[in-house]
Amino acid sequence: MDKRPNDIQQTSIIRLGFPSISTSFGEFPIDIAAEIGCEVIKEFLNLHNETDFELILIDNDTKALNAFESKWKEIKNDLDDLKFQIKNGNLLQIKDELGIECRYIVAEITWRMKLNTNHLSKQILNTVGSKFPEEVKRLYPNPGIVGESYPVSIPKDSILHTDEGIEQVIFVVSPNMNPSRSNPVSFNEAKDLLKKTYNSMMNAFLELKNGREYYPVTIKKGNLQVNKPFSTSSSQSSLKRPLPKLGGGGWANVLFPYCQQPEIFPKSEVYCYDDESVIIYDKYPKAKKHLLVIPRKHIDNIEELKKKDLELIRKLKEKGQEMIKKMKQDNPKLDFRMGFHAIQSLKQLHMHVISQDFISPNLKNKKHWNSFTTEFFKDVEEIEKILEEQGFIKFDKAYYENLLKSSVNCHLCNMKSIKNIPNLKEHLKDHWNED
């Protein structure tokens, strides 16, 4: 057979198709489920105004469709109708039936990660073939966590891929309230877990849509339930899936999980977070106090900022100022700067809030030093100014990279060309011990 041209390729919109979660097999009350689902979607759409995606609820339960429709109408405000659509249909035949291609679809799965326990996953199993459960098992040998998402690629030769254009199924372990099925949870627990499910579903979609991978949490450090009955059973072999490597050049992506799921990190890593930002301790602080204030929304780096992001930058600045105030209470001797590196190493825009002592074993080389003490470091005010006046940011890469190699000068006195880093450290100690 010859290759079909991409006949319906006029749009490059990336779509997520998902069913009403937990309302059929999970027996979760439909009205509340619709409320929770719509709230999460609204929050997501408010946070992400990219034009490259659409969300589509596709179900054949008319009660669920109606509940979502009326709830959405009630809360959507001025959000674009196309961004979230509600359709009657079968998730596996969306293109066939409705002419809509969803690159990603969502299906519920039980915490045992078995595909044969609900209608949709059974259908997927039947369509893709018996190799598919093996693949799911290979990727996720451990029990799933309720509320978490587990993306799996659809084989390229499957008709789901060739005919429907589905590239991945995001399996979600959704809460179950049906007492005749395993691990039923109370309504109150289920409410939180359903919200968590929708949130992780959106996070997974966001990562996949942006060409990254989504890494579900497999080992829980927090207080969420872990499904012990299965993991303690002797049938479970000792093979554990190593935590996924962060892909090629993965080190650059380490900040993403803090934005996606700040709640799973211990207090020692994440200081605090809200819907808009997360504040973490720099893993390798270059001074006595060194924090990162990061927007939750994905912004790769400073050059992606536009004038409209001034509002966001000002909010980050406010957060940073609060933190400085707190840290000054602990140690009034400290001075602070907050700002951005002209050229970031790590992906995801992050604002450094760093004390100016620079006394830290992690400050090891010229690059470290120059990145915080030359004009490579851009105070947040400067970024604000550039955005206000110019509307965009573009820094000359070669110039700034050279700056990192320039000679080591003291940031407090006129001592220039300090011979090496150990000498610098001695010099800094002298400043610190003054007065």
Add this chain to the structure above:
DNA sequence: GTTCTAGAAC
């Protein structure tokens, strides 16, 4: 971003 290490600098 860090770690590792060859070889430059002392």
Add this chain to the structure above:
DNA sequence: GTTCTAGAAC
């Protein structure tokens, strides 16, 4: 001989 840096690997 030891210290330190710089560049590759991760």
